[in-house]
Amino acid sequence: MAPPEIRQVVLDILERIAPDEDLTDLDDSVAFRDQMELDSMDFLDIVMELRKQYRVQIPEDEYENLITMDSTVDYLTPKLADVPAGV
């Protein structure tokens, strides 16, 4: 999966866990928390969805990589490199 597909995966997860938010103008370089109502339980939802959908295990000490869309995509790119898009 290439970075644009990974970005879409993360966006789909955010839309599910924050269904009241308008993500049209999400700034990929700004922390999710600074532009959305997200708390620690929501971040655990992101981790859980990646685990369920792609069997990606994210250790707790690496959660800090999920701060912005850019950092999240960068972090996930090697982990999802072998996953075909649309899976």
Added chain:
Amino acid sequence: MSDTLLDPHRIVITGVGLTAPNGNSLSEFRESLLAGRSGVVDYETRYMGPVLAGVCDFDEFRYQKRKDRRRGTRAGSISIYCANEAVNDSGLDWENVRRDRVGVYLGITEHGNVETENEIYEISQFDYDTTCWSHHHNPRTVANNPAGEVTLNLQITGPHLTLGAACAAGNAGFIQAVQMLRLNEVDIAIAGGVSESIHTFGIFASFASQGALAQHEDPTKACRPFDKERCGIVVAEGGGICTLERLPDAIARGARIYGEILGYAMNSDASDFVLPNASRQAECIRLALSRANLQPQDIDIVSSHATATEQGDIEESRALASVFNEHPAVAINNTKSFIGHAMGAAGALELLGNVPAFDDRMAHATINLDHPDPCCALPQIVANEPRSLERAECILNNSFGMLGINSVLIVRKFPAEHGGLYN
């Protein structure tokens, strides 16, 4: 103002919010009950397939964000809807209400089964990998969840509790509220009962294993309390929540008063896990009458608990006969025949559906009573068609549950028209 109107131990209902399988407000519910409109439908459950159930269709997002709904539970969502409806209906100036003086007391039959069942199903899709078990499971399944979700939604900082009281729970919520108001622990109580039980297959499967789950080709005919052709319980969801206040407070703010909680009682059978006990039920009814300073002939409507199981219907009939045998004018009706058994919400909904009788002097019917069981042949039962009453001032509401828990609540019209100590 008379001294009795200043009595802070007098507790009144000042707002009503509800969702039932045949109505999402008191007026809709009442209209359905008087029109004979059932809320029982065909329903699909996980593992078991088609069953019958009472299903609510209130707007979950009228008072709740989608994210909060996703995070919470169906019981929480029902509670939030009903609590907001009750607060709005009460006319309270909610923005200026001291939230630390508001208590939330909700009766439940069970809680957590839905979420646990969902999570087990979910991890079964991942080879039972427990790392896929949701971090939301604990806050969803703690027993206080439905009441706690109400406090989060309405920003209430006073106490909140759920009361686990099997199918006596709706009355138990009101009783707890009365006690807390009388103790001056709170100024406003948001109380009643809720149930999400149709979302767990286990309750259907367990009643089926017990030979007590209703089946019928016509869902609207399935729930048949007191009828010889009864076929068992129809499980329903729903909620009935009221705002309760001390009478002097309600009068001072010019509140509309639906009725006064004049008496209550709870007791235990101490005889069986599931089978009811007519003697203990009758004792509970008499204790409530005694506390209300009423005689059986003072009661105009008895809202029965009967669930359409043979043992339950017969035992309650015996209890009612022993108390009301010499009082033919009392109207005995049954709400489950319309909506099924709403479990934790049953007591609250069954009371509230009768409260408008204070205004219209009609006792709604017990529908599907085509072949009365001779063992339940109480002449006072209102069968199939509503009955116009000479007097509608006092309702006695029965709610009984497994493990032998009994609850009775007596509500009187306010102000009463026929005098009495408390006018």
